[in-house]
Amino acid sequence: MKSIPHIKVGEVMRTEVHTIDPMTPVRDAMRVMREHGVSSLVVLRRDERDELGLVVVSDVANKVIAKNLSPDRVDIYEIMSKPALTLDIAMDIRYAVRMLGDFGLSRGLVTDHERKLVGIVTLRDMVLAYVEHEAKTVEA
Numbered sequence: 474m475k476s477i478p479h480i481k482v483g484e485v486m487r488t489e490v491h492t493i494d495p496m497t498p499v500r501d502a503m504r505v506m507r508e509h510g511v512s513s514l515v516v517l518r519r520d521e522r523d524e525l526g527l528v529v530v531s532d533v534a535n536k537v538i539a540k541n542l543s544p545d546r547v548d549i550y551e552i553m554s555k556p557a558l559t560l561d562i563a564m565d566i567r568y569a570v571r572m573l574g575d576f577g578l579s580r581g582l583v584t585d586h587e588r589k590l591v592g593i594v595t596l597r598d599m600v601l602a603y604v605e606h607e608a609k610t611v612e613a
Contacts, residue, residue, distance in 0.1 A: 482569050483562035485602045486583045486592030492517050495526065495550035499537055502528060502549050513580060515590060516553045524556035525582055525590060559584045562591055566599040573599075 493502050493514040502514055516526030528549050536552040537544055560569045560581040573581055573596050583592035 480566045480599075480602055480606055481562065482560050482564045482566055482581075482583055482594055482599075483592070485566060485598050486562070486594040487598070488592045490515050490582075490590060490593050492590075493528070493549055495519070495548065495553065497549050499533055499544040499547045499549060499552065503533060503544065506530065513593070514549075515557070515582060515593065516549055516555065525559065526550070526553040526555035527557035527580070527582065528553040529580075557582050559588075560594065561586070566594075566603060569594065570596060570599050570603070 491505060491509050491511055491514050493505060493516055495516050505514060506512060513527060513529040516528055518525055526549075532552045532554070533544070536542075537547050558572065558576055558578055558581045560572065560583050562583050562585050569581060573579065579597070580593060580595045582590060583594055585591050
């Protein structure tokens with residue numbers, strides 16, 4: 474009988490997360506993305522009752538450039554997705570992949586059991602980890 478891999482989101486996530494204040498102009502956010510070689514930034518909470526947000530390159534493309542708006546006059550809070558989808562660090566990646574797929578998303582924010590941001594995970598990284606793990610199981 475084939476063993477189904479049990480891989481937790483925390484095993485695949487990236488712990489280096491780049492954050493931004495919601496009041497940051499889009500041009501400055503794009504500069505941060507370029508400097509760090511990333512295509513998304515986590516938008517910080519205003520307070521403990523607030524939720525995390527996420528801004529990705531496609532938000533800038535669709536909500537700023539395509540509408541011929543100035544990236545100096547649009548702030549991140551105007552184009553971000555909020556609340557961002559969060560995944561528990563202990564969640565099995567099979568369920569995380571399903572959740573992202575159900576919402577048509579390519580990434581999710583990873584939180585610990587106290588809602589603290591601990592990482593970010595992409596659909597790509599989870600799929601590759603799953604297939605890689607399965608290939609090792611077949612070889613064994």
